[in-house]
Amino acid sequence: MGMTMTQKILAAHCGKQSVNAGEIIMADVDLALGNDITTPVAINEFEKAGCTKVFDKNKVTFVLDHFTPNKDIKSAEQSKQIRDFARQMGVVNFFDVGEMGIEHALLPEKGLVVSGDLVIGADSHTCTYGALGAFSTGVGSTDLAAAMATGKVWLKVPAAIRFNLTGQLAPHVYGKDLALHIIGLIGVDGALYKSMEFSGEGVSTISISDRLCIANMAIEAGAKNGIFPVDQQTLDFVKEHGSRQPVVCQADPDAEYERVIEIDLSQVVQTVAFPHLPENARTFTDMPEIKIDQVVIGSCTNGRLEDLQIAAEIMKGKKVAKDVRVIIIPATQKIYLEAMEMGLIRTFIEAGCVVSTPTCGPCLGGHMGILAKGERCVATTNRNFVGRMGHTQSEVYLASPAVAAASALAGKIAPAV
Numbered sequence: 001m002g003m004t005m006t007q008k009i010l011a012a013h014c015g016k017q018s019v020n021a022g023e024i025i026m027a028d029v030d031l032a033l034g035n036d037i038t039t040p041v042a043i044n045e046f047e048k049a050g051c052t053k054v055f056d057k058n059k060v061t062f063v064l065d066h067f068t069p070n071k072d073i074k075s076a077e078q079s080k081q082i083r084d085f086a087r088q089m090g091v092v093n094f095f096d097v098g099e100m101g102i103e104h105a106l107l108p109e110k111g112l113v114v115s116g117d118l119v120i121g122a123d124s125h126t127c128t129y130g131a132l133g134a135f136s137t138g139v140g141s142t143d144l145a146a147a148m149a150t151g152k153v154w155l156k157v158p159a160a161i162r163f164n165l166t167g168q169l170a171p172h173v174y175g176k177d178l179a180l181h182i183i184g185l186i187g188v189d190g191a192l193y194k195s196m197e198f199s200g201e202g203v204s205t206i207s208i209s210d211r212l213c214i215a216n217m218a219i220e221a222g223a224k225n226g227i228f229p230v231d232q233q234t235l236d237f238v239k240e241h242g243s244r245q246p247v248v249c250q251a252d253p254d255a256e257y258e259r260v261i262e263i264d265l266s267q268v269v270q271t272v273a274f275p276h277l278p279e280n281a282r283t284f285t286d287m288p289e290i291k292i293d294q295v296v297i298g299s300c301t302n303g304r305l306e307d308l309q310i311a312a313e314i315m316k317g318k319k320v321a322k323d324v325r326v327i328i329i330p331a332t333q334k335i336y337l338e339a340m341e342m343g344l345i346r347t348f349i350e351a352g353c354v355v356s357t358p359t360c361g362p363c364l365g366g367h368m369g370i371l372a373k374g375e376r377c378v379a380t381t382n383r384n385f386v387g388r389m390g391h392t393q394s395e396v397y398l399a400s401p402a403v404a405a406a407s408a409l410a411g412k413i414a415p416a417v
Helices: 005-014 039-048 073-089 103-109 124-132 141-150 175-186 201-205 208-221 232-241 305-315 333-341 344-351 401-410
Strands: 024-028 031-035 060-063 093-095 118-121 135-138 152-156 159-166 194-199 225-227 259-264 271-273 281-283 294-297 325-328 376-379 395-398
Touching (some): 005 118, 039 073, 060 073, 103 232, 175 208, 208 225, 208 305, 305 401, 376 401
Parallel strands (some): 194 225
Antiparallel strands (some): 271 395
16 A cells, blocks of 8 residues: 555654554654743753753754744743753754744745655644645654754654545635635544645646645644645755755555545635634624624735735725734744835735734733733734733634724725725
């Protein structure tokens, strides 16, 4: 029996000719990632185990992005612990205020992930890098500590679900709509510990930015990882952003999948996930009028330049609705600078938005946009759990940058036209 893309990458990283779904392996990692929330726990475990050096100074990376610039004393102490540790260990790829960005946008931009890599991160949305044909997945901080010391991680090889994409997305419909459509279709546990593998002629019509968004959301269906085939778009992106050579793994024709789901991209429409789960997908054919208090456009899911361009095009020359707070968060410093040079920042400010330094802040209810009791927010983030962005009696509605921008102007959830 043949292997899926994921199984081929895992086999290559554990020194086997082949692996099977359900098999437990010990694999070599190409990159071990931590952020300012999860890394302190990993450092504590690393030191408790008596470890004195990281396995490779170039293959361990820390990004301070969740509560930075530090919002309080505790976050400042956590960041200082990581700064001191990174300096002591000689970690090359350490990104702090001024250099950092939201981790899952920053690493591809820096060329730190290429096709065929095995990447683990103590953050659930590490699955983002599957957009580049890598196996990437979130792990706990203790697993990160072990990987920092040994360069290895144990994994159970996931079974796979294949999503065969045909056709092309309609105007004003984007990767976020497709991700929410899929999660609405299969549920938040529909791909539990599975590999979500995308294929079909429709893949070529999806931008790398949208692929990064879709792979990012794989965890919201319970998946171990999401992964796209490597095509010319992928190779061009990897070459543009770094010097490392990609390794292209293709699924075998006789690879085994638990399910094959056919999706005609032309039939996907603008989709919004209602509280309090990403699977609560609704379209504008049955959308009630819902007034909103806040809009957040950013995050590791939708804070890339393409996302900001989409939002700015809708907002240009207009004003956000009275009593609606709109927060724009470029995902990296580079994206912020490019958006500024393109005039996007001016567009946002003239429309009545506030523009933030790169941060995960509001996505996890950390800072820079906390919701009060009874408030509603349309966000391009990836989760809308109870209390995710603040008060337990607030509500988060997940949407694309286009729908978020249109809603900001309308003062209620509205489609992009």
